[in-house]
Amino acid sequence: MSKINIAIDGPSGAGKSTLAKAIAKRLNIYYLDTGSMYRAVAYAAINSGTGIGDAKQVEKLIAEIDLRTVYEAGKQRLLLEGKNIMPYIRTPEISRAASDVSAYPCVRLKLVSMQREVAENYDVVLDGRDIGTYVLPNSKHKFFITADVEERAKRRYLELKNKGVDKCYIEVLDEMKTRDKNDSTRSLAPLAQADDAQFIDTTQMSIKEALDVIITKLKE
Numbered sequence: 001m002s003k004i005n006i007a008i009d010g011p012s013g014a015g016k017s018t019l020a021k022a023i024a025k026r027l028n029i030y031y032l033d034t035g036s037m038y039r040a041v042a043y044a045a046i047n048s049g050t051g052i053g054d055a056k057q058v059e060k061l062i063a064e065i066d067l068r069t070v071y072e073a074g075k076q077r078l079l080l081e082g083k084n085i086m087p088y089i090r091t092p093e094i095s096r097a098a099s100d101v102s103a104y105p106c107v108r109l110k111l112v113s114m115q116r117e118v119a120e121n122y123d124v125v126l127d128g129r130d131i132g133t134y135v136l137p138n139s140k141h142k143f144f145i146t147a148d149v150e151e152r153a154k155r156r157y158l159e160l161k162n163k164g165v166d167k168c169y170i171e172v173l174d175e176m177k178t179r180d181k182n183d184s185t186r187s188l189a190p191l192a193q194a195d196d197a198q199f200i201d202t203t204q205m206s207i208k209e210a211l212d213v214i215i216t217k218l219k220e
């Protein structure tokens with residue numbers, strides 16, 4: 001029997017992951033954070049001294065990487081050489097490096113095949129940039145979540161502040177604009193809305209309101 005696959009795409013800071021987690025919880029299905037997989041490759045590159053600007057070195061890293069996605073008590077874990085690296089991949093340095101490594105086709109092809117495998121085996125909500133357009137073009141449930149870049153930067157700034165990371169708003173805004181540009185202009189599977197995705201702008205919406213819109217659409 002085919003599985004339920006829900007695709008949530010959009011730029012960073014739009015509320016995708018909060019929404020995807022809430023949908024997964026509501027429907028009692030799995031959640032796959034595909035951004036964390038690009039972050040894991042960035043983490044592996046930094047820790048192995050791989051030059052992120054050097055295509056040959058990145059290809060070697062990808063050919064040899066021992067990265068697995070597993071679920072423990074319903075929660076996604078990423079194991080790099082058997083070690084759970086989820087707690088180490090949410091730094092600004094890794095965010096930048098993830099955006100850079102994600103432009104390499106060898107990185108995307110490897111991670112996309114892992115994502116498709118999860119989608120084949122489980123009912124799952126996936127969030128990312130290219131789920132509806134490239135990873136699962138046949139998914140029947142696609143959403144594109146966005147918000148104005150200033151609002152997204154404000155949310156990220158507050159999130160970092162709450163974690164004790166001291167960064168000024170303008171710096172966060174500039175980084176977000178750079179990431180948006182990198183993600184939307186890469187040649188393979190750029191950030192884009194699928195033609196059959198529902199568009200949701202969360203600039204003026206609370207997460208609860210956005211969640212209600214999505215759940216209503218899913219019920220339809």
Ligand code: C5P
Nearest residue numbers: 012034035036038098099102128129130
């Ligand atoms: O969503 P998150 O900010 O964790 O993603 C980190 C980076 O991984 C993004 O900036 C993007 O470059 C990349 N990414 C991607 N395709 C996805 C998910 C994330 O290229 N499906």
